[in-house]
Amino acid sequence: MPEGPEIRRAADTIAKVIEGKVIEEVQVGLARLESPAKQLKGQRVRQVETRGKAMLIHFDNGLSVYSHNQLYGVWKTAKRGSLPNTKRSLRLALHAEDKSALLYSASDIGIYRYEELPSHPFLSKIGPDILDASLTWQKVSARLLDKRFCNRRISTLYLDQHFIAGIGNYLRTEILYAANIHPDLKPKQLSSEQIKALAKQTLEISHRAYQTKGHTVPGRLAKTLAKTKGSYESVRFMAFNREGLPCRKCVTPIVKAQRNGRRIYWCEGCLGDTKS
Template sequence: MPEGPEIRRAADAIGDVLVGEVVDTVRFGLPRLRKYARQLRGQKVVDVETRGKAMLTHFDHGYSIYSHNQLYGVWQVVEGKKLPNTTRSMRLLLQTADHSAILYSASDISVWPTEELSEHPFLQKLGPDIMDRRLTWRAVAARLEDARFAGKSLSVLYLDQVFLAGNGNYLRSEILFDAGLDPKRTAADLTRGERGRLARSTLDISRRSYDTGGITLAPQLSNSLQRQGLTREWRRFYVFGRADYPCYRCGSEIRREEVGSRRLYTCPGCQPRDAG
């Protein structure tokens, strides 16, 4: 499933071609939504916003399209009106005079009066968006002390969209590794220094992933591995997807485990179980 950085990058690509433009073609692939096409056609897009893994396309007449990529959804932006040749199911098409933005395969799509979005059952539960540049590490650290979250293990907390929206499976493994913390510890177990370190890692790793198109490694390390001939797949992550391979920092063998039916990767050398 795409995580916060990927959704924000998609929103930016869509915003580059839609914001400020009149949408002259609106097509919904889901029959229940087709009644809204006429209502949106001919309106100007004023913003493309993300809230965690959800995207909101706002129109100037006070309506918005909510979409969530779910597991298999993907956005594509193309120049002109000729659509790509694909076997994917088109769920939403927005076209201006010059570009097309197409959402494939997702089904969690709805149209809302913009002023009523606060009542959306998913959006109203979300915590702060990790891709919001106004979010500070101190605000993240404060949430780690919040009674709603302090008793949860970090492995559970870092998939909780109420805690922070936009976190997902690869970010969880990478953030906890960067902070040097055992995922079995709870937020309440952390020292003040550890909370600060985790909060900084949360923003550093997620924003680095956005800036690099999905690479969480420090640029110097990633570039060094590239010069050694490693493909992007093997110079992308510190631990995620690298079970049984040596840690880039300490050489320990990366471990994989299942937590809540989701895979989690850790380094026993950098994230010792007896810490705290």
């Protein structure tokens, strides 16, 4: 499933195509969207934004398109009149004068009045967006120590969209690896310095993933790895999907485990006595 950085990049692409433009034609692939979608025709797109893993397209008439890709959904763009060659099912097409924004395969999609969004079943429950410019490491620290979250295992907490929206499986591994925090610990077990490190890395890794199309390896090392002939996955991450390969910091083999039904990776050598 795409995580916050990937959804934000998709939103950036969609915004370049339709933001500020009048939608001249609308196509839908779900019967329940046919009636509300008619109200989008002739409207100007005011803004394309993300909230965690959800994308919102706001129109001048006060309507908003909500979509969540889940496992299979994907947004695409194309020159108007030239649809992508794909076997995916078209859910929604927004055609501006010369280009189109197209949503395929998603099932979690709806059209709402802007004032209805705060009570949306998903949006009403999520925490702050991981890429929100106003989210500081101090605010992340405060959430880690909040009584709602401080007594939960970090491996669980970092997949909970109520905590922070937009963090998923690969970001969970990469953040904990960068902060040198064992996934089975709870925030209340961490020192103040560990909380600070975890909060800072939560933001730094997520923003790096957004800026580099999903890569979490830091700058200088990333440039070195880019010169190798390794696979895409082998040069993309510090720990995720690197089971058995040497840690990039201490050469101890990376281990793989299951937490919350999802795979997670860490380095036993780097963690040392921080495991309990």
